[in-house]
Ligand SMILES: Nc1ncnc2c1ncn2[C@@H]1O[C@H](COP(=O)(O)OP(=O)(O)O)[C@@H](O)[C@H]1O
């Protein structure tokens with residue numbers, strides 16, 4: 732299963748979720764590949780790759796047709812492999828824009844990787860530009876992290892609509908796997924209200940697990956570690972481990988229904 736982790740907004744937990752959900756699934760024995768498609772390379776650095784070691788990267792796959800398998804590296808986490816991002820991706824949108832079928836450049840490159848992994852995640856930039864559009868058309872499903880803020884539900888509806896249309900216009904059927912509530916701070920009254928609104932609108936498409944604000948999740952990246960390496964007993968670690976189980980149930984249900 733290929734899962735694109737997307738949102739229009741930055742700072743909603745895409746990278747934190749890509750890294751820690753990948754690590755949690757790897758801990759369950761799944762063979763996992765995380766593809767970093769954000770020029771900021773947050774996921775790559777969260778997994779311990781230094782700034783000087785980011786290349787070769789997903790930019791070489793998209794722009795120079797370097798073979799996908801040669802770009803995959805091992806990480807400190809058993810069962811978790813990584814394709815890094817690098818600053819070269821900054822020019823990728825302009826470069827892709829010149830291509831025919833510019834929305835569907837990534838998909839064929841990933842086909843050769845599918846059989847090597849149980850799960851492939853794509854951590855996307857915070858916009859629905861050409862990089863994210865390519866991730867959507869390459870993926871089977873998309874996962875949307877969202878913070879419980881005022882008007883979040885409107886933004887989510889728009890995003891899900893846009894992503895579904897991007898997929899359909901490229902002849903793909905990538906669909907919403909789930910919305911994940913992140914950085915939930917229940918001391919704020921608005922938090923419960925907004926989450927209730929989102930659950931009313933998206934029903935079973937919202938993961939039961941809600942990731943609370945947790946300082947260990949925010950600190951781990953500075954050490955190049957997942958939360959499981961940094962603070963295995965943190966509430967953030969428990970949340971992502973529970974999410975991994977729920978994620979597996981959701982993907983199995985999706986596969987059984989023929990996607
Ligand atoms: N549950 C959480 N609790 C506390 N801090 C978090 C949590 N999730 C993410 N963060 C922090 O919030 C910031 C934005 O998260 P990030 O995953 O980078 O978002 P995005 O990839 O959507 O831009 C980062 O500094 C990250 O460490």
Ligand SMILES: [Mg+2]
Pocket residue numbers: 745746747769773855856
């Ligand atoms: Mg990010």
